[in-house]
Amino acid sequence: AQTVTQSQPEMSVQEAETVTLSCTYDTSESNYYLFWYKQPPSRQMILVIRQEAYKQQNATENRFSVNFQKAAKSFSLKISDSQLGDTAMYFCAFMYTGANSKLTFGKGITLSVRP
Amino acid sequence: EAGVAQSPRYKIIEKRQSVAFWCNPISGHATLYWYQQILGQGPKLLIQFQNNGVVDDSQLPKDRFSAERLKGVDSTLKIQPAKLEDSAVYLCASSSWEGLNTEAFFGQGTRLTVV
Numbered sequence: 001a002q003t004v005t006q007s008q009p010e011m012s013v014q015e016a017e018t019v020t021l022s023c024t025y026d027t028s029e030s031n032y033y034l035f036w037y038k039q040p041p042s043r044q045m046i047l048v049i050r051q052e053a054y055k056q057q058n059a060t061e062n063r064f065s066v067n068f069q070k071a072a073k074s075f076s077l078k079i080s081d082s083q084l085g086d087t088a089m090y091f092c093a094f095m096y097t098g099a100n101s102k103l104t105f106g107k108g109i110t111l112s113v114r115p
Numbered sequence: 116e117a118g119v120a121q122s123p124r125y126k127i128i129e130k131r132q133s134v135a136f137w138c139n140p141i142s143g144h145a146t147l148y149w150y151q152q153i154l155g156q157g158p159k160l161l162i163q164f165q166n167n168g169v170v171d172d173s174q175l176p177k178d179r180f181s182a183e184r185l186k187g188v189d190s191t192l193k194i195q196p197a198k199l200e201d202s203a204v205y206l207c208a209s210s211s212w213e214g215l216n217t218e219a220f221f222g223q224g225t226r227l228t229v230v
Contacts, residue, residue: 004157006157033217035218037221042223043204043206043223043224043226044221044222044223044224045158045206045208045221046221047218047219050217050218091157091158100163100165100170100171102148102160102163102170102171103148103160103208103219104160105150105157105158105159106157107156107157108155108156108157
């Protein structure tokens with residue numbers, strides 16, 4: 001079974017600065033996806049970024065990028081130029097690519113962006 | 116495309132009462148998930164459907180929780196009788212897990228309060 005660990009319960013960052021959210025996972029699978037989801041106070045879970053394990057290149061989506069270290073089973077999210085709208089809970093999630101695989105979430109981290 | 120629809124948004128019931136939640140996934144999505152999210156925690160998978168068949172219900176408290184997915188489309192999750200510890204947000208998500216843009220799309224959730 002796979003597990004996802006987010007050990008930082010909360011972080012705070014000044015607007016326009018950069019912040020990194022940490023995530024580690026444990027799996028015996030070799031083919032899988034990793035995700036970062038954002039959940040603002042409205043509760044709508046929104047995908048921020050996705051990484052396929054077979055890709056060596058780190059995924060990037062505008063101000064969001066990841067540092068994927070497959071051997072270390074580490075998947076951190078970097079948010080550049082933080083904006084007030086980035087304030088939310090962020091969840092790291094894992095899914096292997098086999099049939100009927102389930103999406104497993106970490107406990108999440110609360111990010112507050114200060115004006 | 117239309118998103119995942121859930122209703123109701125909020126529900127308050129007394130313990131030992133019953134309650135039902137409804138989810139309409141994105142059209143064409145074969146996979147449907149129900150998650151329970153307790154305040155301040157990550158979503159916990161309750162049940163996963165592939166079309167109208169159950170793929171994983173290992174964490175569903177089957178003595179009080181039940182779920183069905185009629186004709187592989189809409190789904191209902193029922194709790195009977197409810198306990199205080201069932202107070203949580205219940206999230207429904209759907210996905211096709213096909214092609215390059217694989218992700219799970221979430222509804223806005225139903226916040227259940229059991230008093």
